[in-house]
Amino acid sequence: MNKARIAVLAILTLSVINLCFMIFSNLVGMRAFPDYSHMVMTLFNVFLMTLGLLSVWQRFTGIGGHAMRGKILLLLAVEFFVVYAADIANIFPRSAEPMLQTLFALEICGAVLGVLLFVGVCWYVKSAPTYNAM
Structure with missing residues (x-):
């Protein structure tokens, strides 16, 4: 197995675990967001859950060979x-x-x-051969 692929899968796994700790754990405490409507916070929570689910999907379906999966992984990394960064900087x-x-x-x-x-992912995309699957 390619070292870059192993690295991506390991980092993705750690990212999902970290996100799960923040969403489902009492370790981080509960914060109130009175300035936002319920709809905004619901959409934000749906976004976080979708981010986690897409990450798990990418993790378990594998990342080998599909050019689109590399793009999805880059998008997940940015997200x-x-x-x-937005929460650390107190932006949102x-x-x-x-x-x-x-x-x-x-x-x-x-x-x-x-x-x-x-x-x-950049390392993996450069090192792995890709093919277009239909």
């Missing part, structure tokens, strides 16, 4: 980074309560994993 979502240190650490880890995933 992971943007979501975490803004909370009335300060971010707990555990959540901050997980978001820093997630942003780093997003960058590593992007670099790993």
Whole structure:
């Protein structure tokens, strides 16, 4: 198996685990977002769940050979980074309560994993042969 592929799959797995800790864990605490409507927060949560599900789908269907999968993985890497960077920079979502240190650490880890995933996917796309599947 290609080293770049192993790296991408490992980073993707760690990214999904990190996201699951933030969505489903009480370790990060609960934050209130009174400035946003329920619809905005629902759409944001749907986006996060879709990001996680797409990542799991990419992880378990494999990434070998399909040019489109490389593009999807690049998009996932950018989305992971943007979501975490926006929260770290207090751009979106803004909370009335300060971010707990555990959540901050997980978001820093997630942003780093997003960058590593992007670099790993670029490495993999350059090193792996691709074919177009119908």
